[in-house]
Amino acid sequence: MYEEFYGFKEKPFQIVPNPDYLYKSPKHQNALTYLEYGLSENVGFILLTGEIGSGKTTLIQYILNNMGDDSEVAVIFNTFVSPNQLLLMILSEFEFPSQKFDKAAALEQLNDFLIEKYAEKKKVLLIIDEAQNLSFEALEEVRMLSNLHTGDQALIQIMLVGQPELIEKLQNPKLLQFTQRIAVNFHLEELDRDETAEYIKYRVEKAGGHNGIFTPEAVEMIYGLSGGIPRSINLLCQAALVYGFADEIETVDKNIIGQISEDKIGIGLGTNLQPKKESNASDSTANLPKKVFKRLRNLETEVQDIRSQLVNRVKELEEKGEGTKKELADRLNQLLEDERSRNAKLLRKYTRLKMRYDVLRRIRKGLEEELDRSLECNNSKAQSSDS
Numbered sequence: 609m610y611e612e613f614y615g616f617k618e619k620p621f622q623i624v625p626n627p628d629y630l631y632k633s634p635k636h637q638n639a640l641t642y643l644e645y646g647l648s649e650n651v652g653f654i655l656l657t658g659e660i661g662s663g664k665t666t667l668i669q670y671i672l673n674n675m676g677d678d679s680e681v682a683v684i685f686n687t688f689v690s691p692n693q694l695l696l697m698i699l700s701e702f703e704f705p706s707q708k709f710d711k712a713a714a715l716e717q718l719n720d721f722l723i724e725k726y727a728e729k730k731k732v733l734l735i736i737d738e739a740q741n742l743s744f745e746a747l748e749e750v751r752m753l754s755n756l757h758t759g760d761q762a763l764i765q766i767m768l769v770g771q772p773e774l775i776e777k778l779q780n781p782k783l784l785q786f787t788q789r790i791a792v793n794f795h796l797e798e799l800d801r802d803e804t805a806e807y808i809k810y811r812v813e814k815a816g817g818h819n820g821i822f823t824p825e826a827v828e829m830i831y832g833l834s835g836g837i838p839r840s841i842n843l844l845c846q847a848a849l850v851y852g853f854a855d856e857i858e859t860v861d862k863n864i865i866g867q868i869s870e871d872k873i874g875i876g877l878g879t880n881l882q883p884k885k886e887s888n889a890s891d892s893t894a895n896l897p898k899k900v901f902k903r904l905r906n907l908e909t910e911v912q913d914i915r916s917q918l919v920n921r922v923k924e925l926e927e928k929g930e931g932t933k934k935e936l937a938d939r940l941n942q943l944l945e946d947e948r949s950r951n952a953k954l955l956r957k958y959t960r961l962k963m964r965y966d967v968l969r970r971i972r973k974g975l976e977e978e979l980d981r982s983l984e985c986n987n988s989k990a991q992s993s994d995s
Contacts, residue, residue, distance in 0.1 A: 610853035620815030621842040627670035631810045633803045635796060639667055642794045647733070647765065651791035653754065654767040657774055658796030661839025664769050668735060679731045687741040691749035698734060719756055722763035735767045740774035744782050751786045798836035801828070807838065808845060825862040833869055844868060
């Protein structure tokens, strides 16, 4: 429709996840690093969370497209299921023929399959998308699957992908054993203003268009309406291009975006039309040490105290007719952003240290095993010489 008018070879803002259009913002690149580390090191559970439309599924598809022939992958999308139904779906994804359900037989069948793939030196990966919908019983069934191993080698690796509600569910005491097995945990945050501008530019150029179709003012409005959520950005941009094509306007400006916002056409029910919600770094703290977790909680408390003080100050100034509420609100937002930025840096630092610790622990274990073998060899030689 509008592709020829704007010089596109294809539509740049499709809603369907397309790994070819993955914009590797610093946040998405960081997520890829964590996920690829978890997969390459065959660690325990891998957890990826993010708001609706933040790009989780696109990230997963990108990873799957780059996996070699030495991997067997099953992806589950329908998660409003019972534990037994989930097990049947997993078998189906691994291309087992459907049959009358027998749990013991199903688990034995899956275990035999995993051992076979292990013998073929193939990795087996289970990805469960929309995992926040799984019941406690289904999550426990998933945990039990992680018990399938040979020696110290896990036969199946499991990745859970879901919305922030998944973190809240996993913090339930019923799932303590589950959370203890999560080795990699990453929360994908929304794009900021600059990243939103780069995201739009990247998609436009990827589709063969020229940079400048969207004015800076239009991009600013898109960021405000979308909250930095990629799917919402796509909906707004696609609607803007349709509006521009209909009116034969070659450059999308703030007037077009304003019209879309007013009409609420093509935006989608999920678009954030309220002020941008700040991300909460504490959402990703399920596995932090108590001292670090306490520090983050204290910071959040301090922020709330500051906020209360500012709100009281706003009321005082409004009564006296001094200053503006907007200036004080901006100060509040800046304080909140600064504090949460520090929280996020602390979380990233802890995660990097934990990764290094895991690597050093494996190296130490290898050296100890090598030393034991050396001592055993020397003892054998000494006994031989004595005899």
